[in-house]
Amino acid sequence: MVEWTDFERETIKSIFGKLDYDEVGLAALCRCLVVYPWTQRYFGNFGNLYNADAINANPMVAAHGKVVLNGLDKAVKNMDNIKGTYAELSVLHSEKLRVDPDNFRLLADCLTIVVAARMGADFTAEVQAAFQKFLAVVVSSLCRQYY
Amino acid sequence: MSLSANDKANVTAIWKKILPKSDDIGDQALSRMLTVYPQTKTYFAHFADLSPGSPQVRKHGDVIMNKIDDCVNHMDDLFPYLSGLSDLHATKLRIDPANFKILAHNLLVVVAAYLPNDFTPEVHLSVDKFLQQIALALAEKYR
Numbered sequence: 001m002v003e004w005t006d007f008e009r010e011t012i013k014s015i016f017g018k019l020d021y022d023e024v025g026l027a028a029l030c031r032c033l034v035v036y037p038w039t040q041r042y043f044g045n046f047g048n049l050y051n052a053d054a055i056n057a058n059p060m061v062a063a064h065g066k067v068v069l070n071g072l073d074k075a076v077k078n079m080d081n082i083k084g085t086y087a088e089l090s091v092l093h094s095e096k097l098r099v100d101p102d103n104f105r106l107l108a109d110c111l112t113i114v115v116a117a118r119m120g121a122d123f124t125a126e127v128q129a130a131f132q133k134f135l136a137v138v139v140s141s142l143c144r145q146y147y
Numbered sequence: 148m149s150l151s152a153n154d155k156a157n158v159t160a161i162w163k164k165i166l167p168k169s170d171d172i173g174d175q176a177l178s179r180m181l182t183v184y185p186q187t188k189t190y191f192a193h194f195a196d197l198s199p200g201s202p203q204v205r206k207h208g209d210v211i212m213n214k215i216d217d218c219v220n221h222m223d224d225l226f227p228y229l230s231g232l233s234d235l236h237a238t239k240l241r242i243d244p245a246n247f248k249i250l251a252h253n254l255l256v257v258v259a260a261y262l263p264n265d266f267t268p269e270v271h272l273s274v275d276k277f278l279q280q281i282a283l284a285l286a287e288k289y290r
Contacts, residue, residue, distance in 0.1 A: 034268035035275055052269050109252060113257035113271065116256045119265035125175075125199060128256065130184055 002137050004079055011130040015115060016076045025065025025116070028111040030056045036106045042099060068107070075138050082141045090145035101143045108135040148276055155222050157273035161208035161258075161265055168261060174205045176254040184249050190242055211250075218281055226272025228283040235267045244289065254278065263270040 033040050034052045043049065043128060044061040055061055071089065078085040093099045116123045123131075150158075165172060178199050182185050194203045214232070221228040236242055255275065259266045266274075 031268045031271060052267070056268075083219045113256055113259045113266075117259040117266060120260050123256070124261055125179040128179060129183045142163065 002082070004128050004141070007126070008130040009079060012076055012079065015127070015131060016073065019069070019118075020104075021069035021073070022062070022066050024111075024114055025067075026056070026062045027065070027070035028107065028112045029061055029065040030050065031067060031110040032084075032103075032107045033061070033115060034102075035110065039090050039103050039106060042097065042103070062120065067111070079134075082137050086138070086141040087145065092143050093142055094146040101146060102137070104139040104142055105128065108132075108139055109110075111135065148279065150222055150273075150276055150280060154273035154276055157221060157270045158277045160223065161262065161270050161274065162216065163257065164262055164265055166216060169212050169216055170205075170209055172254070172257050172261060173215075175208075175210035175257045176250065177208035177211065178204050180250050180253045181259065184251065185216060187246055187249060189239075190246070215254075215278075215281065218277075222277070222280075225280055226284045226287060228260060229281065230287075231284050233288040236285050237290075244286040248279075251275070251278035251282065 030052070033043070033055050033065060040049050043060075043064075046058060046064075046093075048054045048063075065092060074085050075082045112128070112135065114133065117126070119127070178201070181191070181197055182257065184267065188197055191204075193198055194201070194207075196203060218225060218228065255266075255271065255278075257273065259271075
């Protein structure tokens with residue numbers, strides 16, 4: 001069972017409450033595909049991923065960014081049972097999509113940086129700690145069904 | 148993953164904007180690392196005060212950031228330039244090199260917070276590669 005302090009719960013709900021899921025989803029996924037180009041291996045059917053501008057303009061990237069953020073939203077709404085909430089998603093990513101779990105960490109880091117860019121000084125060390133703890137729990141839950 | 152001409156240009160350009168705030172950015176990155184990754188505090192048992200705003204932490208953030216600033220002018224000879232520091236880290240400080248990645252991540256977060264419009268995905272890529280090269284150079288003498 002993950003223990004969340006009141007500060008952590010409020011911080012997570014507050015951050016996600018203010019995010020434009022469409023915009024941030026695209027920004028985080030785009031950044032991941034640019035900064036860690038090997039992650040493009042999972043998006044062979046996405047068409048033009050030749051450079052940062054192409055990736056940013058790609059409607060399939062935007063659509064998928066939205067899917068990811070809405071997936072995170074499930075965890076935000078079920079912070080006391082992220083493990084259970086993600087059981088099926090974990091099977092999907094391991095059995096069907098076959099994503100190397102290290103990529104979850106890379107995307108989490110990119111999302112952290114995108115949120116930091118939007119929040120500026122409000123993204124204090126304590127807020128960052130809460131945000132990264134939340135993402136670490138999400139990543140761990142996604143990794144659970146791998147064998 | 149060595150630095151291309153484009154990477155060097157990106158790093159040089161963004162560092163012009165980082166330099167004026169270098170002290171704050173260095174301090175922020177180091178104290179963020181100590182808060183978000185508490186295991187890194189194990190390397191600072193000799194510091195009386197590790198709380199945010201601590202003068203010792205600020206001073207050490209300056210030391211680290213000043214050296215990274217210097218490395219911007221030595222992107223073509225990073226390994227020879229950092230040879231002495233690599234000896235220090237290998238034989239005396241013996242910091243697990245995994246922590247270089249952790250500090251790099253926190254530096255990226257702070258730069259993103261300070262310069263959101265300049266820290267585009269392409270610039271992020273170049274700065275990340277630059278910091279990883281520094282980490283490699285520092286770990287060079289470890290074994």
